[in-house]
Amino acid sequence: MIPEGLARIGRFAFAALAAASLAACGINSVPTAEEAAKARWADVQAAFQERANLVPNLAEVARSAAEQERETLTEVVEARSRATSIQINAEDLGDPAKMQQYAAAQSQLSQGLGRLLANFERYPELKSITNYQMLQSQLEGSENKIRIAIRDYNETVRDYNTRVRTFPEMIGAMIRGAEPLVPYQAVTPGAEVAPDLQGKL
């Protein structure tokens, strides 16, 4: 009687222990962290989309006020359509090449917008239009949201990658075949080349 009872308790304890150790191994926490990162990525894309949506308004306001900037404006509109054509699914977040492509397209749009806004500084009549001022603040706001969304996303990716790569949660990650995700890195074209200061000093 008693040995049988003991055996039962033993079996129960083993099951409980196995469950507990599995939990500690990240069988649940790793997918949870992955889902969190994917959700933050959705925020990043939404923030970029918000900025892209502002470009047509900007073009509308600027078209009449700044005729000479037509070329820069066209450039920005093209950069926008390139940037919005690249989207990254949650499944592709582990693909560095795709991520780089996305970041490159977005940073091209960033640069174009920056150049355009800098050029617009030369048009006092444009700067005095309330609509333009509001657009400028909206663009500023969207850049702000993008920055925060990227920061949040990178933070969740860091957390997830740490889980995937460190003991003991890496056991759960291996069981599930979880791959590390790629953090978002803003690409500045030419950042790897030292600036040429010749003739500028």
Added chain:
Amino acid sequence: MLRGLLAFLLAGLACAAPVAAQTFPELSGRVTDDANIVPPDAEARLTQKLAALEEQSQRQLVVATVPDLQGYDIADYGYRLGREWGIGDDERNDGAILLVAPNERKVRIEVGYGLEPVLTDGMSWLIIDRDIVPRFRDGDMPGGIEAGVDAIVEQLLLPPDEAQRIAAQADEASQEDIPWGLVIFLLLVFFFFVLPIILAVARGGKSRRYGGRRSSPIVWMPGGFSGGSSSSSSWGGFSGGGGSFGGGGASGGW
């Protein structure tokens, strides 16, 4: 060996200790006037308006003035402050902050995720540009803040019928907060542990010869259940509901 282990643990602790992070003022009320630019009578008026707004729409608006931004951009400071204080409901994220840094001559309307479609960046900028900055430029800080709050409140107030619906929902939610996890767990415990024991005892009642094996049911209460969502305490003090911020709003300077 032991010393090595100890050193290892200590090193772990050191790593876990948070990096000296940004410090934020204590949330002392709906008007947290750390820079001391709002006179008491204006503060009382503002507090009343802000409380009335929350009463009507469940949305939280807070006025914060800070003596310095600690070197941060006001947009960066603002969203961190909002997250730190947790202004707004933790599901609707419907909080907003009117942040004033008089020494840096910067002002910002920080808008929670859930209010971004209501109080848009453009709208926030218009309020700053038309209602707040002109008064700040004339040195009328309390006037600018009050005008700004009025304009934001107007934007955040709901049409009466919608306000009623939301208030009714909030009442319902607080009454019908049934922890389903706990209920299911207790049912499982009842059917698989308590009931079999009761049945066994009832059946074994006739044959008592096994003697004294009447085990009492084991009561095992789970420790991991917590009660629903946290809500702002309703007595006396004011606190945020856990809302989050993602950089919505607009900034201005004068």
